[in-house]
Amino acid sequence: MSNTFERRNFIKLGLGAFGGAMASAFPNFAFANADTDTRFLFVIQRGAADGLDSVIPYADPAYARARGALAISESEAIKLNGTFALHPSLVNIGELYKSGQAAMVHAVASPYRERSHFDGQNIMESGGLRAYEIDSGWLNRFLTLLPIGRNGRKEPIALSATIPMALRGANPVTSYAPSNIPTSDDDYMSRIGQLYETDARLYALWMQATATREMAAGETNRQNAGSMGRLAASFLVRDDGPRIGMVESNGWDTHQGQKNRLITGLRGLDAEIAQFKAGMGDKWANTIVLIATEFGRTIATNGTIGTDHGTGSVAYVLGGKVNGGRVIADWPGLANSQLYESRDLKPTADLYGLIAGVLGEGFGIEPQLVARTLFPALPNTRAVTGLVRV
Template sequence: MLSRRHFLRVAAAGAGAMLVAPQIVFASAATERRFVFVIQRGAADGLNIVVPYAEPAYAGLRGALAIDTANADTANAIKLDGTFALHPALVQTAQMYKSGQALFVHAVASPYRDRSHFDGQNVLETGGRAPYQVKDGWLNRLAAQVGGTRENAIAFAPTVPLALRGAARATSYAPSALPAASDDLLTRVGALYEGDAQLHGLWTSAMTARGLAGDVSAKQDPASVGKLAAGFLARADGPRIAMIETGGWDTHSAQNARLSNQLKALDTMIAALRDNLGPAWDNTTVLVATEFGRTAAANGTGGTDHGQGSVAMLMGGAVAGGRVIADWPGLRPGDLYESRDLRPTAALDGLIAGAAAESLGLDPQRTAATLFSQAGTTRPITGLVRT
């Protein structure tokens, strides 16, 4: 027999949402600025996302995987400057770059130098120098710096990811696979709990979350994810920090088609977030990053293997964009890390610290020390976000 509490959760889920936490009550917002972290799980290939088309060794290493910039009769990479071009699937991202709302940091990596997805993601999410060195996540420590009452951070995922776990309160939200409940059922359940001091509050919170989610279906398409996230972030009393998980970036084979689909989905999601945030987009910074990059050379199955340096993306109305930041190491045999990977020349820790601090109006040095205390001296990259 279902308990009343369990039935409440099931009914709320059937209403179109799965509440991973019993209730979603957000902070009294301490700022109008918003920071969104999008993780690319699986090691995204930075060399084919922001393409170093002017690099003499690029085409030879990539072979059939090389992204063309020359043939005007086909869909080709979009030139950003005299060195780099953007993958052709990133149409909306290219528009943001052109309008000064996107920038890219190339040859960037966390301190992790091995090639395990699990260990690499642990280092990326915790902010340590080695796997399992730190137990909580840097995004949770960032939420604690922002302050406010109750939850000020949310993950759009079935459970709270490691990056958001820690002392600061955070929640997660994901669509349910259950069929939507009828309006009649919702009315009856609401009446049933009207006089219950404890469950009435839970039900009200569930219905508020359902209203924010709108008619997002159980099968999430990228546009729906962006719209869903915007619904929460646009609220006056909504969260100011969010995390969105994306997977499928591990392209060992058939990379060209798979990466194109992945990037089109990412592009669609970010555009939907932008379009549905309205005026709040002007105060928003979105950071997209992966645990490590992929090999400089193509493998024998039309893909690439686990590597090191990759590219990170910053997008948003608050971003001082229209540029590629890169201390380019080159792709000749002697330039590569361990003779196989794009050599990291920029610290992802420093990028995260600088972008997070500037996007939320925090001190970059203090933020770097708080988020990456186990990583040694982290120098935040600044000048990324408009004041």
């Protein structure tokens, strides 16, 4: 397999390698007001979304061997280039890619190298090196770099019962909780299912029940995701509204039954992006969407036709302001000798650098200043530039 295309773009964009050191159940929102025309939406996939079945390295022969029944073939997927393809559920994101409004950064991760959701999400959102060492979020700190709003101060608003860690900090945030009450999310249901695994009869009944639940919930989840995209756009599209938003997308911890759960989750995510784009109207031309997760999943499948907590994953940069139509990857390979700790996709791209570059170029602020402000615990963070039209 040739990595020439991806590696060339990787180096061109300044994505420094770590060098080894380094379903949408019910989304929540947070918004921030700033005096700028650029719109930015951050989507966090909570639960460790699987990058390998989302942006598929079909040309790497180790992928199909390791994934077995979970592997998605080149003929099923939406081909992007000679190495990668999109999951067939990501139809709208695929269209954005074709029109040059979407780029994917593969084998990406924060500095976190363990496999706890709580710690991984805290580090990813706080911008720290270790869990809970920083009590504010990088997105809140970014507000200090933006021009003062029309009435003299930044005015973040969270459409959530609680403020996500990424937006917590010195800049005040008000909140609004949608009235819809979500059902139990997939992560919770998965953990219950694990309790039944030692009893063959109970486990069989549980699997039947959850399969029925997934079939009934699939369309509802997709509709909810689409409506949440429209709701986010209804705030960000306004001339007198917020410019920065955050969406929490849950249900990505696919320990069991990954194939169907990923279909549901990715369809929901795709619908959310499509509805958000439609709702933004002509403001989409000045919009950036960043989608990322706390870590990836193992290359090998487990005994319950799922995958376990891993390391590297994929991030998406979407929008009318994006210099897209590319998959950026210094692809490490999926052979056993190429994996991180002999089990995970090895990270070769820095999520922090990606965030700094996208925000810096997107809002017209020197990217290295953004990197230093957002990620003070890692002063050598190198901002990734070239993914946003300036």
